[in-house]
Amino acid sequence: MTNIPMDAALVCASLLFVTGLAGVLARRNIIVVLLSIEIMLNAAGLAFIAAGSRWARPDGQIMFLFILAAAAAEGAVGLALVLRQNHSAKTIDIDAAGSMKG
Amino acid sequence: MTYEDSRPETMTILFYIGAVLAVISTVAAVTRLRIVHAVLWLNASFLSAALVFYSLGSPFAAMLEIMTYAGAVMVLFTFAIMLVGPGPDAALQERQWQPWPSWIGPSATGILLLAGFIFAIIKGVPGKTAGTSVGPVAVGASLFSTYLLGVELASALLLAALIGAFYIGRRNDSSDEKGDMQ
Numbered sequence: 001m002t003n004i005p006m007d008a009a010l011v012c013a014s015l016l017f018v019t020g021l022a023g024v025l026a027r028r029n030i031i032v033v034l035l036s037i038e039i040m041l042n043a044a045g046l047a048f049i050a051a052g053s054r055w056a057r058p059d060g061q062i063m064f065l066f067i068l069a070a071a072a073a074e075g076a077v078g079l080a081l082v083l084r085q086n087h088s089a090k091t092i093d094i095d096a097a098g099s100m101k102g
Numbered sequence: 103m104t105y106e107d108s109r110p111e112t113m114t115i116l117f118y119i120g121a122v123l124a125v126i127s128t129v130a131a132v133t134r135l136r137i138v139h140a141v142l143w144l145n146a147s148f149l150s151a152a153l154v155f156y157s158l159g160s161p162f163a164a165m166l167e168i169m170t171y172a173g174a175v176m177v178l179f180t181f182a183i184m185l186v187g188p189g190p191d192a193a194l195q196e197r198q199w200q201p202w203p204s205w206i207g208p209s210a211t212g213i214l215l216l217a218g219f220i221f222a223i224i225k226g227v228p229g230k231t232a233g234t235s236v237g238p239v240a241v242g243a244s245l246f247s248t249y250l251l252g253v254e255l256a257s258a259l260l261l262a263a264l265i266g267a268f269y270i271g272r273r274n275d276s277s278d279e280k281g282d283m284q
Contacts, residue, residue, distance in 0.1 A: 003114075003230035003231055003232075003233045004113065004114050004117050004157065004158065004230060004231045004233075005229075005230050005231075006229055006230060006231060007223055007224065008117070008118070008121065009117070009121075009154075009158065009231070010219075010223045011219075011220060011223060012121040012124065012125065012154065014216055014219035014220065014223070015125050015128075015216065016124060016125065016128050016147075016151075017219075018212040018213075018215055018216045018219070019125070019128045019129055019132055019212070020128070020132070021208070021211070021212055021215065022132065022205070022208040022209055022211070022212040023131075023132035023133075023208075024208075025207065025208035025211060025212075026132075026200070026204055026205050026207075026208040026209075027132070027199075027200065028199040028200065029137060029196060029199065031137055031179065031182060031183065031186070032132070032137065032140055034179075035131065035132075035140060035141065035144055035179065036132055038144070038171070038175060039128055039131070039132070039144070039147065042147075042148065042151055042167075042171065045163075045167075046151060046154065046155070049154075049155050049158055049160050049163055050158060050231065052160065052236065053158040053159050053160060053231040053232060053236070054229065054230075054231050054232060055232060056159075056232035056234045056236060057236065058236050058240040058241040058243075058244045058245075059244065060160070061160050061162055061163045061236065061241045062241060062244060062245050062249050062252075064160075064163050064166075065163075065166065065241075065245065065256075066252055066256055068166060068167075068170050068171070069256040069259060069260055070256075070259065071170075071171075071175065072170060072174065072175065072260065072263070073259050073260055073262070073263030074263075075175050075178050075179075076178065076263050076264070076266075076267040077263050077266050077267050077270065079178055079179070079181075079182040079267075080266070080267040080268075080270040080271035081270055082182055082186065083182065083185055083186070083271050084270055084271060086185075086186045087273075092186055092188075093199065
């Protein structure tokens with residue numbers, strides 16, 4: 001049977017997570033910011049899958065399912081907010097959200 | 103070829119291929135200036151992640167990754183891009199928004215965090231994966247017995263997101279906006 005080192009799987013998840021974090025911090029395009037958040041959630045799911053695979057238990061995949069539901073909900077609401085901001089401020093610059101005033 | 107029939111090194115090779123592809127395409131997705139290119143690279147990243155999931159022995163999660171992330175979420179992003187409608191000078195504007203110094207702080211933060219992660223992983227993570235496949239039967243049986251409450255909560259969350267997205271995204275004219283202010 002095939003045995004993949006846990007170190008490799010977790011380092012891969014860390015790399016994906018850190019890339020998404022840098023994207024959230026650096027980018028100003030609000031759609032790319034949402035996209036980076038999806039990357040971070042996916043990386044967390046990868047860590048759960050690796051942990052579930054370590055002990056051959058289904059719980060890791062179930063946690064991934066819950067992350068999937070959270071990511072879908074977050075994406076739907078986030079993109080509705082993008083359309084809202086694009087409608088009112090005529091830009092997808094995330095800094096323009098600072099002018100909302102309460 | 104099923105998971106158990108594969109030669110021992112096959113899944114390991116698949117895992118490393120998927121992991122390298124996932125990291126490369128994710129970096130590309132975050133750094134591309136044209137937003138459609140970014141979304142396409144993200145799709146490649148999700149498909150590579152599905153390969154990684156399969157090689158780790160989670161075929162059900164790999165299938166869900168393709169259906170939900172590479173399918174549904176990607177359609178959501180495509181719709182948003184179509185509705186926002188980036189103009190022909192969108193890439194130029196992005197270049198003005200993202201001069202290269204804007205990456206210094208986030209990259210430094212990310213590298214510090216990554217160093218912490220790798221230190222913890224090298225110090226404390228045990229062993230290797232079990233090397234067996236956990237199929238949809240086991241996942242479903244556990245999901246609808248042990249985690250039944252979580253399933254109900256997830257469905258409530260999705261319903262709340264549906265209503266919230268509908269409320270936030272509804273189209274209104276200027277008279278309605280005045281009503282929102284008060």
